[in-house]
Amino acid sequence: MAAQIGQFALALAWVVTVYSVISSLLGIRLKNDKLIASGRNAALGTCASITTAIVCLGYLFAVSDFSIKYIAAHSNRDLPIYFKVSSIWGGQEGSLLFWGWLLTIYTALVTLQNWRKHSAMMPYVTAVLMTTSLFFTSMLLFGVNPFNQTVFLHAQSSPIPFVPRDGNGLNPLLQDPYMVIHPPMLYLGFVGFAVPFAFAIAAMVTKQLGDTWIRTTRRWTMVAWMFLSIGIMLGGKWAYHELGWGGFWGWDPVENASLMPWLIGTAFLHSVMVQEKKGMLKVWNMVLVIMAFIMSIFGTFLTRSGVVNSVHAFAQSPIGGYFAAFIVVALSASLYLLFDRLRYLKSETQMESVVSRESSFMFNNLILLAACFAVFWGTMFPVISEAVTGTKITVSAPFFNKVNVPIAIFLMFLTGVGPLLAWRKASTDSLKRNFMVPAILALASGIVLYFRGVHHFYAWLAFVMSIFVTITIFREFYKGAKARTIGTGERLIEAVVNLTFRNTRRYGGYIVHFGFVLLFIGWAGQAFTTDSQAELGVGDTMNIREYTLRMDKLGTADDPNYSAQTATISLFEWGTKVANLLPERRVYTAGPEPQPTSEVAIYDTARNLYKSDLYVVFAGSTPDNKKAIIQAFYNPLTAWVWIGGVVLVVGTLIALLPNKKTIVRRRVETEIKEEPKIVESKV
Amino acid sequence: MKRKQLKFVGGSVVIILTLAYLAYSGYQDSKSYFQTVPELYAMKDAAYGVRVQVSGDVVPGTKQRSQDGKAVEFVIGKESQTLKVRYVGKDPLPDTLIDRATAVASGSLGRDGVFTANQITAKCASKYEKEKAAGVSIAKE
Numbered sequence A: 001m002a003a004q005i006g007q008f009a010l011a012l013a014w015v016v017t018v019y020s021v022i023s024s025l026l027g028i029r030l031k032n033d034k035l036i037a038s039g040r041n042a043a044l045g046t047c048a049s050i051t052t053a054i055v056c057l058g059y060l061f062a063v064s065d066f067s068i069k070y071i072a073a074h075s076n077r078d079l080p081i082y083f084k085v086s087s088i089w090g091g092q093e094g095s096l097l098f099w100g101w102l103l104t105i106y107t108a109l110v111t112l113q114n115w116r117k118h119s120a121m122m123p124y125v126t127a128v129l130m131t132t133s134l135f136f137t138s139m140l141l142f143g144v145n146p147f148n149q150t151v152f153l154h155a156q157s158s159p160i161p162f163v164p165r166d167g168n169g170l171n172p173l174l175q176d177p178y179m180v181i182h183p184p185m186l187y188l189g190f191v192g193f194a195v196p197f198a199f200a201i202a203a204m205v206t207k208q209l210g211d212t213w214i215r216t217t218r219r220w221t222m223v224a225w226m227f228l229s230i231g232i233m234l235g236g237k238w239a240y241h242e243l244g245w246g247g248f249w250g251w252d253p254v255e256n257a258s259l260m261p262w263l264i265g266t267a268f269l270h271s272v273m274v275q276e277k278k279g280m281l282k283v284w285n286m287v288l289v290i291m292a293f294i295m296s297i298f299g300t301f302l303t304r305s306g307v308v309n310s311v312h313a314f315a316q317s318p319i320g321g322y323f324a325a326f327i328v329v330a331l332s333a334s335l336y337l338l339f340d341r342l343r344y345l346k347s348e349t350q351m352e353s354v355v356s357r358e359s360s361f362m363f364n365n366l367i368l369l370a371a372c373f374a375v376f377w378g379t380m381f382p383v384i385s386e387a388v389t390g391t392k393i394t395v396s397a398p399f400f401n402k403v404n405v406p407i408a409i410f411l412m413f414l415t416g417v418g419p420l421l422a423w424r425k426a427s428t429d430s431l432k433r434n435f436m437v438p439a440i441l442a443l444a445s446g447i448v449l450y451f452r453g454v455h456h457f458y459a460w461l462a463f464v465m466s467i468f469v470t471i472t473i474f475r476e477f478y479k480g481a482k483a484r485t486i487g488t489g490e491r492l493i494e495a496v497v498n499l500t501f502r503n504t505r506r507y508g509g510y511i512v513h514f515g516f517v518l519l520f521i522g523w524a525g526q527a528f529t530t531d532s533q534a535e536l537g538v539g540d541t542m543n544i545r546e547y548t549l550r551m552d553k554l555g556t557a558d559d560p561n562y563s564a565q566t567a568t569i570s571l572f573e574w575g576t577k578v579a580n581l582l583p584e585r586r587v588y589t590a591g592p593e594p595q596p597t598s599e600v601a602i603y604d605t606a607r608n609l610y611k612s613d614l615y616v617v618f619a620g621s622t623p624d625n626k627k628a629i630i631q632a633f634y635n636p637l638t639a640w641v642w643i644g645g646v647v648l649v650v651g652t653l654i655a656l657l658p659n660k661k662t663i664v665r666r667r668v669e670t671e672i673k674e675e676p677k678i679v680e681s682k683v
Numbered sequence B: 001m002k003r004k005q006l007k008f009v010g011g012s013v014v015i016i017l018t019l020a021y022l023a024y025s026g027y028q029d030s031k032s033y034f035q036t037v038p039e040l041y042a043m044k045d046a047a048y049g050v051r052v053q054v055s056g057d058v059v060p061g062t063k064q065r066s067q068d069g070k071a072v073e074f075v076i077g078k079e080s081q082t083l084k085v086r087y088v089g090k091d092p093l094p095d096t097l098i099d100r101a102t103a104v105a106s107g108s109l110g111r112d113g114v115f116t117a118n119q120i121t122a123k124c125a126s127k128y129e130k131e132k133a134a135g136v137s138i139a140k141e
Helices: A002-029 A031-063 A069-073 A082-087 A092-114 A123-142 A177-192 A195-204 A211-243 A253-278 A283-305 A313-317 A320-340 A359-390 A395-420 A428-451 A457-486 A492-502 A504-528 A638-656 A668-679 B002-030 B037-042 B129-133
Strands: A393-394 A530-536 A541-544 A547-560 A563-575 A574-581 A583-586 A595-599 A601-603 A612-621 A628-636 B033-034 B052-057 B072-078 B081-087 B102-109 B114-123
Touching: A002 A031, A002 A123, A031 A082, A031 A092, A069 A092, A082 A092, A092 A177, A092 A195, A092 A283, A123 A320, A177 A195, A177 A253, A177 A283, A177 A583, A195 A211, A195 A283, A195 A320, A211 A253, A211 A283, A211 A638, A253 A283, A253 A359, A253 A628, A283 A320, A359 A393, A359 A395, A359 B002, A395 A428, A395 A457, A395 A504, A395 B002, A428 A457, A457 A492, A457 A504, A457 A638, A457 B102, A492 A504, A504 A583, A504 A601, A504 A612, A504 A628, A504 A638, A530 B081, A541 A628, A547 B072, A563 A612, A563 A628, A574 A601, A583 A612, A583 B114, A595 A612, A612 A638, B033 B037, B037 B052, B037 B081, B052 B072, B052 B081, B072 B102, B081 B102
Parallel strands: B033 B052, B081 B114
Antiparallel strands: A393 B033, A530 A628, A541 A547, A547 A563, A563 A574, A563 A583, A583 A595, A601 A612, A612 A628, B052 B102, B072 B081, B102 B114
16 A cells, blocks of 8 residues: 555656646746646645655565565665664665655745745756756656555566565665765755755756855755765765775775765855855856756666676666766756856956965865866776776776875865965965964974874875874864954954854854864874784684784574674783674675674774774685684774764854854954955864 | 966866776776676686686685695686686685685686686675575565
8 A cells, every 4th residue: 555655646746746847837938826826836746756755665665565576675664663764775665765865955045035035046046956866756657666566577477466475575785874874864955956056057057146046055055065064974985884994985986976976066165156256157066057957867767776896787777777867958058057157157356476375275276176087087987988898997096096196195285275375365474474383383393294104105294294284174163252352352262252253154164174183193094004804713812003902702693683703802912801792794694695794893983082993894704614714903193083973064063053143242243344244264 | 367267267177087097097096807607707817817807606615725725715606617817826715715605716817717816706696596595585566
């Protein structure tokens, strides 16, 4: 029953989506407000329909209705309920439905929030978002319907519906709490870029290319960017503790797919300030908004179609054609529109100096785009080389690192320098005033680091840059707060808080930068990882740096869902016992073949931040089954990656808050009156 | 004004050329031919001595420790087009390397016809086949 309801809701959503697009466009054409409003209401209706469909799918998972193919392929009876529900996005059909659902939710929010404010643009915004939605619902309805029945394929007769006794189970690698939350975050990010895109198109069509659309767009881009950041971080965290190779980022196509729109979104969030402040880069910003959206779609396509594994998989995949068609249409239509509107997007000013805020933004954009391009090229190289020469050539981590490590360090440099450069042209005096102290301190720390044994060039440079940027950021807070204490009599800490909430964009942005610094430190720490492997029987020990591992017990454990070999290992640090580590090797039993996975044990440094994660993998057993093969990774500073991620998100949230209005004494007001000008543009 | 823009363009060109050079050298360092077993054989002499990732399904029952005990050997491919892989890498073999799994071995082909790999990745037979094996076949799309 639920399947029929879901099926019907999906079909209804399709019809209503078509109606919404037509009604919005026709309403504009005929200047008929009723039609336009009807188009909007239809968009809300789509949201309700798809919500119904996804609730049905969730229900089918919850009750393990294996007569539905998608349920049978991605769940099993013994799966815990939270994994059953998160199996909704465990496979292709469900995750596309999930994408489509989030899109309609965003659409509903956007229309409700902006209908009055931007009345001229909104019908177009609705039409664009609903067209995107139409693409997803069409694909779901005609290509990869999650409500299809399980059937038994028979060579001689037509397929016979049948209900398997149990399902194939969710991929064990996805049976992880992070996988419950990671895909929704990532998709909220991907989908979020549809909103700025819709506004960009609406602004171009209506020729309302002033400040309003860019302001709305900037906020939505920040929201999308924040979710994408969270999604990427959670993905890294998941990879780190689930995949068992000791790292959190491996330049896998799926990871790259999420990084590309993130890089473009980051570029846009910076260059948009140049447009707001100086009226420059208007065309460029349009291109970025369009590209961020296309890259989100492309990223979904990359993760879902299997195009990277092989071109043939792409050709066989039922969704490849849909995606290719949509990307081509969306890209060419929006670029055509952009070309047609070029004369409305003329720059109001020109760049005056290479040492200026404008130029630092431009360099920032240049290298972010270069990074995106390199990632794109590296990810797609197997496909491109196969298409062109017939031989598939892959590139791996060394390629990505060689290009992106210097880019990241240069970005770090700009992070420190950019926000303190003056617009138009920075004077030599101001350069000295702003950078002399941080530069000297950073270099001095660099010398210390060198003699403490940091000889890896890039890592050293990364640490020095991190120190430099940290000092500039803290100085900004200190200077601002100090000025406030004089004006208001607040204590310094109080002044820092007030300062931040009265100018969220600027100081929130600094916090984001600081999060990036921390992430960067954790990432640079990876230059110093070491690993070691040993076969340990009970009582055997192995050493890695200051740690000693002693195998205390080898055993087994059973769960309805899997069976496991377990190890109990005592961890000693400089000879003192600090922890018991319990790595496991699990074999998941659902599905046709048992699927083994590793549950790693991590002694993390959250308590001891300057030290290292010790990451222990139960990699296998010796042939006689008497000893366990244990791999240990010594990962310095990894905890900072996660801390940096949290700080980055907190910063973005602060930047999203509206500025707190100032109700302070008169003396300060004069000061603050001028400030917003500087303020709006920084960050 | 013009000169300033020239400076900016100059800076950009320098950055782009540097990155292009890094990309090129990174490409040289890490490029690897990705071939299936028949494709590898079709390369003939060009197949020897270059870095290759070869993919194929593990032939059931062929996985075993080599006679000297130092390596693990298994056979990938189909029918007559099979390839013996000798794994000499440091990491333990992935859990997913089981009979019929699709293995990707990175290494090079020796003149003796044995492929020496220092890295193996494997993924379970694709979802499609898994579903078939379970009797959960595909509904008409």
